[in-house]
Amino acid sequence: LCHDGYLIGSISPATMVGYVGTIGVGLVLFDRKIVYSALIPATIILTACTYLSMKGALLYAPLFNFKAMEHAQTNPFWLGSMAFFIMPILLACFILFEILLTQWRQRETYIQRLSQLDPLTNVLNRRSLNTHLESMHQQQVDYAIVLLDIDHFKKINDIYGHHQGDQVLIEIAQCLSENLRNEDIIGRFGGEEFILLLPHTDIIQAEKIAERCRQALQELPVCSTQNNPIHISASFGISSSAFAQDPYLVIRQADQALYAVKASGRNQVRTFHQTEAIQTL
Structure with a gap:
C-alpha cells in the first residue's frame, strides 16, 4: 500500500480505494490489533509522502511523467494505470x-x-405455535387442536434419571411426527406436554389422528441405558375451532378434555364435546 501509493500518488483514487479496501478486508479476516498495528504506520507514511510532495521535497507520483501529459485526468495511460491498481482491489x-x-x-x-424450535425435541416451541395458531385463525381455516400429556413421566425421571427422561421426550416427539400428516404441526407445549395443530380437520378426523398417535406411543420400543423396557403412554384432549371462535379458548377446551382423561384413568383420547356431554349427564 505504501509503495504503490507513493508511485501512483498518495492521494490518488487507487490509493484511497486500496486504503479503504485494506481496512475493510483486514478487519474481516484478522484481529483488530494486527490491522491497526499495520494501518497506523501506513497512514503516517502516506501522510508524510503527501506533505513532502506538497513541499517539493518528494516527487509526487513518480510513475507518471506529468509534463508529457497535457490532460492528466483523461490521459489513457493515467486512466489505465488507475484501473490497473483499482480493479483487483475492488x-x-x-x-x-x-x-x-x-x-x-x-x-x-x-x-x-433455531429460535422457532424446542432445543431438546427439535419440534416447534410455544412462541412458534402461537404464531401458527394465530395465522390459522386469521385465515379462517377450520382446525383442531390436540393436547397430549405423557402419563407418569415423573416416574421415568425418578427411576432412570433426567437424561433418560430427555431421551424419552426426543423419541416421543419423533414418533408423533412420523404419525402426522404433512400439513399437521407439532410442538412442545411445556414439560412432558405436546400440542398438535391440525389444519383443515374436523373433530372426527382429529380423534382418529390422536388415536393413531396414542397407539403408536403405546407400542413405542423405549429402553433405558440398562436395556430395561420403559412403558410409554399418553393422554389426549381434543377440541376444534367449531366449538370456539377464540383460538386460545380452543386450547383451554382441549386442556379440559385432557384433564378429564387424566381423571378417568389416562391413556385415552377424549374430545371436548364428549367431556361436556358426560358433565351434562
Whole structure:
C-alpha cells in the first residue's frame, strides 16, 4: 500500500480505494490489533509522502511523467494505470463481501430457525405455535387442536434419571411426527406436554389422528441405558375451532378434555364435546 501509493500518488483514487479496501478486508479476516498495528504506520507514511510532495521535497507520483501529459485526468495511460491498481482491489473486496453476505444470510436463517424450535425435541416451541395458531385463525381455516400429556413421566425421571427422561421426550416427539400428516404441526407445549395443530380437520378426523398417535406411543420400543423396557403412554384432549371462535379458548377446551382423561384413568383420547356431554349427564 505504501509503495504503490507513493508511485501512483498518495492521494490518488487507487490509493484511497486500496486504503479503504485494506481496512475493510483486514478487519474481516484478522484481529483488530494486527490491522491497526499495520494501518497506523501506513497512514503516517502516506501522510508524510503527501506533505513532502506538497513541499517539493518528494516527487509526487513518480510513475507518471506529468509534463508529457497535457490532460492528466483523461490521459489513457493515467486512466489505465488507475484501473490497473483499482480493479483487483475492488474485485477482491466484492467477492469477499459477497461471500460474507451469503454466510450472514445463511446464519440469520439458521438462527431464526433455531429460535422457532424446542432445543431438546427439535419440534416447534410455544412462541412458534402461537404464531401458527394465530395465522390459522386469521385465515379462517377450520382446525383442531390436540393436547397430549405423557402419563407418569415423573416416574421415568425418578427411576432412570433426567437424561433418560430427555431421551424419552426426543423419541416421543419423533414418533408423533412420523404419525402426522404433512400439513399437521407439532410442538412442545411445556414439560412432558405436546400440542398438535391440525389444519383443515374436523373433530372426527382429529380423534382418529390422536388415536393413531396414542397407539403408536403405546407400542413405542423405549429402553433405558440398562436395556430395561420403559412403558410409554399418553393422554389426549381434543377440541376444534367449531366449538370456539377464540383460538386460545380452543386450547383451554382441549386442556379440559385432557384433564378429564387424566381423571378417568389416562391413556385415552377424549374430545371436548364428549367431556361436556358426560358433565351434562
